[in-house]
Amino acid sequence: MAWYHEHMVSVAAVRLLFLILLMSSAVMAFAQNDRVVERRQMVDDIAALASLVGRETGRAGLDQRVLAAMAKVKRHEFVPPAQRRSAYRNRPLAIGAGQTISQPFIVALMTDLLDLQHGDKVLEIGTGCGYQAAVLGELAKDVYTIEIVESLGKTAAQTLTRLGYANVHTRIGDGYKGWPEHAPYDAIIVTAAPDHVPPALVAQLKVGGRLVIPIGKFAQELMVIVKNEDGSTRREAIVPVQFVPLTREKE
Numbered sequence: 001m002a003w004y005h006e007h008m009v010s011v012a013a014v015r016l017l018f019l020i021l022l023m024s025s026a027v028m029a030f031a032q033n034d035r036v037v038e039r040r041q042m043v044d045d046i047a048a049l050a051s052l053v054g055r056e057t058g059r060a061g062l063d064q065r066v067l068a069a070m071a072k073v074k075r076h077e078f079v080p081p082a083q084r085r086s087a088y089r090n091r092p093l094a095i096g097a098g099q100t101i102s103q104p105f106i107v108a109l110m111t112d113l114l115d116l117q118h119g120d121k122v123l124e125i126g127t128g129c130g131y132q133a134a135v136l137g138e139l140a141k142d143v144y145t146i147e148i149v150e151s152l153g154k155t156a157a158q159t160l161t162r163l164g165y166a167n168v169h170t171r172i173g174d175g176y177k178g179w180p181e182h183a184p185y186d187a188i189i190v191t192a193a194p195d196h197v198p199p200a201l202v203a204q205l206k207v208g209g210r211l212v213i214p215i216g217k218f219a220q221e222l223m224v225i226v227k228n229e230d231g232s233t234r235r236e237a238i239v240p241v242q243f244v245p246l247t248r249e250k251e
């Protein structure tokens with residue numbers, strides 16, 4: 001009787017163990033598929049780099065909300081299939097049409113410099129694959145993003161819709177002129193480099209609003225431009241950067 005009883009217990013224990021193994025392998029397969037672990041590693045890399053260059057950027061670390069958004073957005077869903085394996089490495093990637101997506105650290109830094117609040121309306125120039133727009137979409141109320149290369153803009157719009165970013169609004173056009181219909185913006189981010197600050201972008205910024213933009217032809221500086229009450233601006237250079245040039249539509 002005692003033997004029988006113990007035997008029953010061990011069968012139940014084996015069944016339970018089997019069930020646990022099955023569930024944990026399902027969880028692991030899901031994590032691998034979703035690449036949560038790689039994303040967490042990427043965020044750790046970003047945070048480490050941020051404290052290293054903190055002295056230069058004038059920021060000791062990045063906002064936790066920015067890091068949380070970076071841990072959430074599936075970068076591998078935005079990059080072309082050939083780049084998917086490298087999606088979570090801290091480096092720029094080719095996205096087609098001769099364009100590149102910034103390294104994750106720069107995406108995090110620029111997002112941090114925007115100082116976004118939940119209710120904010122943000123404008124982005126240079127949608128590219130839509131990754132930066134998705135990160136902004138996690139932190140702001142509405143994101144308006146413009147891309148000049150039609151094929152890139154269309155693919156980005158599809159990706160953003162597929163992943164459920166209903167608050168990110170896309171458009172094909174020349175971002176040098178901004179998107180006046182939805183102005184003024186709490187923050188504006190430019191992810192291609194012009195050689196001067198586009199006046200329309202300052203005009204479309206709220207007083208106290210922040211414009212984060214790389215400026216320069218060969219040597220570029222990442223700048224934060226804050227709009228004053230009288231329409232003038234204060235400018236601060238953050239770090240040297242390397243972006244693709246802002247191109248212009250032929251008039």
Ligand code: SAH
Pocket residue numbers: 095099100101102125126127128129130131132133146147148149152173174175176191192244245246247248249
């Ligand atoms: N933020 C993007 C990366 C941008 S790469 C991302 O997360 O993927 C820079 C992009 O700016 C390129 O796609 C380029 O085509 C676009 N671009 C260049 N000049 C532009 C302009 N005048 N208006 C809008 N987009 C522009």
